[in-house]
Amino acid sequence: MNGSAAKTAITPTRAENFAEWYQQVVRAAELAEPSDVRGCMVIKPWGFGLWENIQRQMDAMFKATGHRNAYFPLFIPISYLEKEAAHVEGFAKECAVVTHHRLEVGADGKMRPAPSAELTEPLVIRPTSETIIGATYAKWVQSYRDLPILINQWCNVVRWEMRPRLFLRTAEFLWQEGHTAHETEAEAREETQRMLEVYATLAREHLALPVYAGEKSAGERFPGAVQTLCIEAMVQDRKAIQAGTSHFLGQNFAKASGIKFQSRAGAEEFAWTTSWGVSTRLVGTLLMAHGDDDGAILPPRVAPTHVVILPITPKAETRDAVLAAADVLANRLREQKFHGAGLEVEVDRRDLGGGVKNWEWIKKGVPLRVELGPRDLEKGSVAVARRDRGVKEKEFLAADAFVAQVAATLQSIQDGLFARALAQRDEHTRRIDSREEFHAFFTPKNAEKPEVHGGFALTHWDGSAAVEEQVKNDLKVTIRCIPADAALGGGPGVCPFTGKPSAQRVLWAKSY
């Protein structure tokens, strides 16, 4: 890596100011930028390419588990939100509200909402779609034969945010929301678990994120859910990011929306429903988990481009030959398969200095950079730089050998990112059994770096909301999940906050 005096491409560094480092990475990698509309972001092509890959790979997993996509209205009548009491408490607070359906020019010559076009019932831009989809399912379901309904929707949602942060928390964001209805409780619970596993697989194998999977405490549940399962990632400032949730809704929403069916026994019953979602927040999560002080580092499985070829053309007379050789190499690479699809390769032909281009691609986090110059043509060689190694580190390879092993190299980067993130997570996850140690763990050591704290604590809990509340007030620490893995839960113990019995350890952390 860089020597101690070396400059980094991103200022400040992670150690200096993690939050600001993140903003600078998003900017420098041309992933996204704030828009003039408060709280809304513009997702730039490089960032959207990442999301498209996540989306395509996840969509294939949804279809392989029997789901189909559909589309429901953007607008939700206010009265729908009132149907599920817990839901309205949790979601109705910060919504974009549509009150008019026309503009007109006012007396001052400026445009304004036309008073004559005020809606009888205001509409809310969906913050999530349980209510509107529930109303639709109620029409579709009459008999047990109409179940299960296994539908997913890719769409935009809006939750007004006062303190937006690109990808992690914006007023508008993109996501998918699965909504299923089932004949039995067991089927619905099985579905909830199945989709959590899909998310965990996506996080671990595609995004190289070693997530913890488990259940939320009652206080952290989705408003209206009976059970919320989640995956939680640790990023490099040791905070947690909830990367995906899967909710078992019991019959709550079915009752609120009237999703009733005639059972096999001839009785009228309410359906059992689930919902599950992940969002563009995954992009922020992987950036915070893998990036370094030179910018983004993208996991090869979701990188929009796997290999960028940087032709070195110092002299006019060799320029054409180098560019032609770069195209030949690009096409050979595109014929190689990585996880079933041809490699995405870009030849950067822009008329800019080699150093400028190289640094742009470092900051963007492309997995492999390949330099190809006049002397390489003679020798049949290439100079290969891996984004997971030091920025100055190059390997000189025969072009044939590079092509033959490129898929393996990409997989090695993918595996390396996962291993690095796992090591960081495990290093900063600690079993803690006393209140004092717990407080010390989460209390910053250095007043100048108020963000640096211990990480994840696996600590017993008596199951009470009072303890959760107290810990949150004292330390801004919450229960991220009750881990499903018995090795983490570790069986019964004693809550260090109250001395009462605890069924198992739970995972505590500060979070985004």
Next chain:
Amino acid sequence: MNGSAAKTAITPTRAENFAEWYQQVVRAAELAEPSDVRGCMVIKPWGFGLWENIQRQMDAMFKATGHRNAYFPLFIPISYLEKEAAHVEGFAKECAVVTHHRLEVGADGKMRPAPSAELTEPLVIRPTSETIIGATYAKWVQSYRDLPILINQWCNVVRWEMRPRLFLRTAEFLWQEGHTAHETEAEAREETQRMLEVYATLAREHLALPVYAGEKSAGERFPGAVQTLCIEAMVQDRKAIQAGTSHFLGQNFAKASGIKFQSRAGAEEFAWTTSWGVSTRLVGTLLMAHGDDDGAILPPRVAPTHVVILPITPKAETRDAVLAAADVLANRLREQKFHGAGLEVEVDRRDLGGGVKNWEWIKKGVPLRVELGPRDLEKGSVAVARRDRGVKEKEFLAADAFVAQVAATLQSIQDGLFARALAQRDEHTRRIDSREEFHAFFTPKNAEKPEVHGGFALTHWDGSAAVEEQVKNDLKVTIRCIPADAALGGGPGVCPFTGKPSAQRVLWAKSY
């Protein structure tokens, strides 16, 4: 086809009431349904599957022409709409206006927009994104080196509609909007033309729609555009549907948004921009173009399922063998390629009567239905029904032969749909040279069927807005396009409405 006394699956028939036939087809095929939110539809899985295929195929064409996807905010500040005078006239009228960002419980116990959370500047839900994207491009472009910008966005848009019709005209719809910025006028004009050709190819080769391509008259142009190119399809009631538009925006939006750059000569210049879009309206268009009195007929290239296998299981003792054989056949079919991808095959194992299932698939418009029963197993045969033939028509084939020729059969259906639509269009497109004949052509013959009229007229026009206005008032007929094809334009002539000279024939029709 059905005999004269035969019942059809859809009531009314096309001849009886085309508008109502269409609504019934959309419902019977389970493509979409109205939602409780006025003007908004629910796109059901079968309809969304169609749109996904159109989307995926079009997206590949966009990428092959150098475009990348990105995402811009749903919300547009009112002040942005005021920037381009013609644009505001055309679009600001019927918009969803967001005025508040929070709900609260009012004195009556009902939810209401919180008066304390009124926005300083109301936001409009994007009816199209030229203004917000223009504001962003203005930040991205400094030098000619930053051009061209070639970006597309897949998203939802809202244009308040008082008379919604599923897929064709809804308050919210899904679409793509391409937005590009160029260094020169010539490049921008070339882009406008290139994307029109992409749309024409999509319509003709993927959707089996024989569209006319041309330019809009000034009166029918996109608000703010210098030139609007379009493709126009004829559907079975002989009306036109605009199936895609590509706009050359000149420097109008660049000036309104401030997209300036330093040119190669060092001068400050405004960029030249384009925009182009197609929407879920394409789904409505292909349904109206190809459907028959038994329901939808989907072009194989975009059908969510190519082949449905209907196992015939009259006896319990042969049931397992038939279902197993159906799965074997399905897997063999999935290995066949149609336009580069494996076939989409469904085995309908539902425990419903064979007739019920068969009719469901007829109404859904799946290209091929295959019956497989106990006797077929003995003979190694299948009974194949093509959706483009009569519903009772079956061909008995050796299973091997069917598998070997299935891709060719699908292409034959695809080609046949195009040929049928082309014949219908050509039969009802007429060169008309007198005002009287023009009026007679567009005047319904039968008061009981006020919708039945001639079709498309290729008639000279003096180029005046006055003639357009008059014809529109008299007959509800508009200029759909000034055809690019010289064989249609036919060179100079005389306008039958004014006797003035006309540069070429233009295409007139009633339209959706």
